[in-house]
Structures are given as structure tokens and as C-alpha cells.
Amino acid sequence: MSSFGSQPMVPSLPGRAQRYAHLRQTDPEIYQLIQRQADLECTTLKLIASENYASFSVLEANGSILTNKYCEGYPGARYYEGNEVMDRVEEIAIRRAKELFGAEHANVQPYSGSPANQAVYRALVRPGEKVMGMPVPEGGHLTHGWHVNFSGRDYVQIPYGPDPQTGLLDYDQIRHLARRHRPRMIWVGATAYPRALDYATFAQIAEEVEAYLVADIAHINGLVVAGVHPDPVPHCDVVSSTGHKLLRGPRAGFILSRIEDRYQAKYHGASKFNLAKRIDRAVFPGLQGGPHMQTIAALAVAFKEASTEAFRRYARQVQANARTLAEGLLARGFSLSGGGTDTHMLLIDLRNSPHSGRELAQALAKAGIICNFNMVPGDHRKPLVTSGVRLGTPAVTSMGMKEPEMDRIAAWIATVYQGLDRLPETVAQVRHEVTEMCLEFPPPGILEDDPPDATS
Numbered sequence: 001m002s003s004f005g006s007q008p009m010v011p012s013l014p015g016r017a018q019r020y021a022h023l024r025q026t027d028p029e030i031y032q033l034i035q036r037q038a039d040l041e042c043t044t045l046k047l048i049a050s051e052n053y054a055s056f057s058v059l060e061a062n063g064s065i066l067t068n069k070y071c072e073g074y075p076g077a078r079y080y081e082g083n084e085v086m087d088r089v090e091e092i093a094i095r096r097a098k099e100l101f102g103a104e105h106a107n108v109q110p111y112s113g114s115p116a117n118q119a120v121y122r123a124l125v126r127p128g129e130k131v132m133g134m135p136v137p138e139g140g141h142l143t144h145g146w147h148v149n150f151s152g153r154d155y156v157q158i159p160y161g162p163d164p165q166t167g168l169l170d171y172d173q174i175r176h177l178a179r180r181h182r183p184r185m186i187w188v189g190a191t192a193y194p195r196a197l198d199y200a201t202f203a204q205i206a207e208e209v210e211a212y213l214v215a216d217i218a219h220i221n222g223l224v225v226a227g228v229h230p231d232p233v234p235h236c237d238v239v240s241s242t243g244h245k246l247l248r249g250p251r252a253g254f255i256l257s258r259i260e261d262r263y264q265a266k267y268h269g270a271s272k273f274n275l276a277k278r279i280d281r282a283v284f285p286g287l288q289g290g291p292h293m294q295t296i297a298a299l300a301v302a303f304k305e306a307s308t309e310a311f312r313r314y315a316r317q318v319q320a321n322a323r324t325l326a327e328g329l330l331a332r333g334f335s336l337s338g339g340g341t342d343t344h345m346l347l348i349d350l351r352n353s354p355h356s357g358r359e360l361a362q363a364l365a366k367a368g369i370i371c372n373f374n375m376v377p378g379d380h381r382k383p384l385v386t387s388g389v390r391l392g393t394p395a396v397t398s399m400g401m402k403e404p405e406m407d408r409i410a411a412w413i414a415t416v417y418q419g420l421d422r423l424p425e426t427v428a429q430v431r432h433e434v435t436e437m438c439l440e441f442p443p444p445g446i447l448e449d450d451p452p453d454a455t456s
């Protein structure tokens with residue numbers, strides 16, 4: 001097992017090697033890299049807002065023999081024989097998704113969040129039509145109409161974003177833009193926006209201009225499940241999501257929707273399929289071939305885990321930790337975009353600092369605090385430099401960290417920031433302290449002797 005020079009070693013538990021016993025023999029190169037990544041994940045603070053730790057059970061399903069089966073089609077209507085067991089797996093995943101989110105329809109086949117969003121476009125709009133969404137530099141996702149992505153090339157993006165002064169969405173401005181451009185579809189969702197989203201107001205706007213409203217809850221799904229973020233399902237035609245972020249599932253996408261299309265006659269009169277059917281057909285055969293059944297099984301496991309009181313407690317702690325981290329940073333003189341957080345995420349705003357987001361993020365990484373540089377609203381720096389650092393608490397909360405640890409993290413971030421001009425000494429000390437704290441909080445799914453209920 002690799003070590004980090006003078007850093008404390010990660011415990012070498014017998015089960016950890018057993019778990020990869022075959023790989024260790026047949027492909028030591030890949031085996032070693034997995035072990036090195038495991039070491040990193042046990043000794044660094046994963047503050048990347050979109051990352052998390054899946055449980056042992058999710059990992060077991062995801063690494064299972066279900067990867068061997070071809071299941072093109074949907075339960076009861078496959079293009080290959082021998083799918084009676086697979087049909088059960090997918091039916092369970094669909095049922096659990098619908099129950100967890102209170103949705104009428106679920107499709108669990110998208111390979112990841114981006115393909116899920118691609119299917120949403122295919123089901124709802126035609127190339128060349130107008131779609132409202134947030135540009136990447138303002139906190140939106142690539143698939144919400146960014147120019148280098150299919151979504152910006154094949155569709156016309158009507159951009160909206162947070163006010164550069166306040167960092168908050170201005171719903172009057174969004175309404176104004178929607179009235180002026182009359183988009184066919186409106187995305188509500190973000191990769192970098194720390195505040196709660198007001199789906200009810202978005203729904204009023206969408207209804208007024210007869211646009212489809214689509215929520216992308218890839219980041220915040222767990223907060224929605226726990227009831228600590230507004231629920232998009234009652235307000236939206238479609239909701240897309242990922243499995244691997246706050247939800248702690250496998251790397252996957254899924255789509256929730258209504259069954260009937262309220263604009264069927266107006267926009268899809270020529271189609272004999274309702275909204276649910278159009279989503280399904282857009283995923284398969286529209287975009288994908290065989291579904292990844294091992295991933296769908298793991299998604300079903302994650303939905304079961306997320307339906308427990310333990311998970312709701314976890315999601316509330318994620319939010320409480322983000323608030324504590326925000327308060328700790330504000331108290332140490334940092335500015336935060338939007339003034340703070342309602343979610344799992346915060347954005348340090350360095351527009352008035354001589355130091356860029358990239359400088360701080362790279363220094364933090366050397367100190368074992370892994371995050372990413374990010375544009376902030378009103379940013380004057382370039383996309384590869386930026387004036388922001390994005391932080392998120394899902395992963396450290398999965399390690400079991402709470403408010404006292406968040407305050408220590410805020411203090412380390414301040415130390416690294418203040419030491420940016422004499423980096424090597426600063427980061428060495430912080431790196432050591434980070435490792436020591438991390439070793440007290442082994443993450444789920446990595447150290448083999450975790451009790452089976454360690455993640456619940």
C-alpha cells in the first residue's frame with residue numbers, strides 16, 4: 001500500500017485486499033491504482049460538491065454479474081430472451097424511484113446525467129427551438145444550452161442567470177425573458193448555485209408562456225428527498241437527476257415525469273405517444289442501446305437506502321454542515337456568492353481578491369482539501385482562472401463529520417488562503433492535520449471492516 005511520505009499511513013485492513021483478490025493477481029497495475037485512489041479518499045477532504053461515497057451494498061450491486069446481460073427494451077418488452085430476472089430488477093428500480101420522489105413515471109436507464117438530459121430534449125423539443133437555461137459560467141450545466149455542448153449547438157439557448165451583484169436569481173428578470181422569447185422549454189437546476197430554487201414561481205412563468213418546465217436535480221436530489229429543499233415534482237413536467245451525487249448511488253442518470261403531456265395537442269399533436277412514452281422512447285431506442293443492468297440494480301439499492309430515516313438525517317446534516325462551513329468562512333473574512341447557502345454547496349467569491357479561484361483551489365488540493373475552481377456571477381476572470389471556489393459537504397458528511405469538523409475545515413481554508421504567498425510551509429502543516437482528522441472518519445465503502453450498517 002502506498003504512503004504519503006511523512007503522512008500517516010492508511011490502515012491496511014485484511015479485507016481491503018481480499019475484496020480485489022482476483023484483480024490483484026491478474027492486473028496488479030490497475031489494482032495498485034485503485035488502492036492509491038482509496039488511500040487518497042481516506043486521507044483527503046473531498047469537498048467537491050458533486051462527489052460522494054457509495055455504500056458497500058451499492059458497490060456490490062454495481063460490480064455484479066448483471067453487467068453480463070443484454071436487456072434492450074423495457075420490462076416485459078425486450079429484444080433479447082432470458083430477461084425474466086432482469087425485468088424484476090428494473091421494475092423494482094422504477095417503483096422505488098416513483099415512490100421516493102412521488103413521481104408518476106420513472107425511467108432508470110440513462111447512463112448518466114448528461115444522457116438523461118439529452119433524452120429530455122429529444123422527448124420535448126425539436127432542434128432549432130428555444131430553450132431557457134443557465135450558462136455554465138453562471139452556474140448552469142453544460143447540457144442546459146452551453147455553446148460547446150450538443151444542447152447549445154442543436155437548440156437556441158435563451159440564457160438567464162444570477163444577478164452579478166447579489167448572486168441571486170432574479171425571478172422578475174426570468175419572467176421578462178420568458179415573455180420576450182417564449183422558449184419551448186425552461187431548465188431549472190444548477191451545478192453551482194448555493195441557494196434554494198423556487199419551483200413554484202418557475203412553474204407560473206412556464207405556464208404563462210406555455211413552456212415545458214424541467215428541473216435538473218442532479219446535485220440536490222437528496223435534499224429534496226429529505227424535505228429540506230423545495231420539491232420540484234409537483235411543479236415540473238419532467239425532473240432529471242443523477243445517482244452518484246448527494247444521493248450516494250452509482251454513477252447513473254434517471255428521469256421522472258408526468259404521464260400525460262399538458263401541451264400534447266399544441267406541440268406534439270402528430271405523436272401518438274404521451275409524455276412518459278416519449279421519454280422512454282427517447283432513451284431507448286432514441287439514444288441508447290442496452291441498459292447497464294448492474295448500475296440499475298445499484299440505483300435500486302440507493303433508492304432503498306435513500307428512503308430511510310437515516311438517509312433523511314444524513315441529508316439534513318449535509319445542509320447543516322454547509323451552513324456551518326459558510327458561517328466559518330464568513331467569520332474569517334471570506335465573501336460567499338449569494339451571501340451563504342441553503343443547500344449542500346457554497347461558492348467562495350474572490351472577485352475582490354488578488355488571488356484567483358484556481359490559485360486557491362490548487363493550494364487547497366496540496367493541503368489535502370480537494371475542491372474545484374469555479375466562475376462566480378459577475379466574474380471578471382477567465383474560465384480557467386476564475387474568481388470562485390466551489391465547496392460541497394455531501395462526501396465529508398458521509399464520512400460522519402459534523403459541525404466541529406466543518407469549523408476546522410473553514411479555519412484550514414483561511415490558513416491556506418493567508419499563506420498563499422509562502423505556500424510550501426503552510427500546506428505541509430495543514431496537509432498533516434487534514435490527514436489526521438480524515439483517519440478518524442473512514443469513508444463508507446472503502447475500508448472493508450466497516451460494519452454493514454456503517455452507511456445507514
Ligand SMILES: *Cc1c(COP(=O)(O)O)cnc(C)c1O
Pocket residue numbers: 050112113114115117140141143189190191216217218219242252253
Ligand atoms: C452533474 C450534473 C449533470 C450531469 O451528470 P453527468 O453524470 O456528469 O453526466 C447534469 N446536470 C447537473 C445540474 C449536474 O450537476
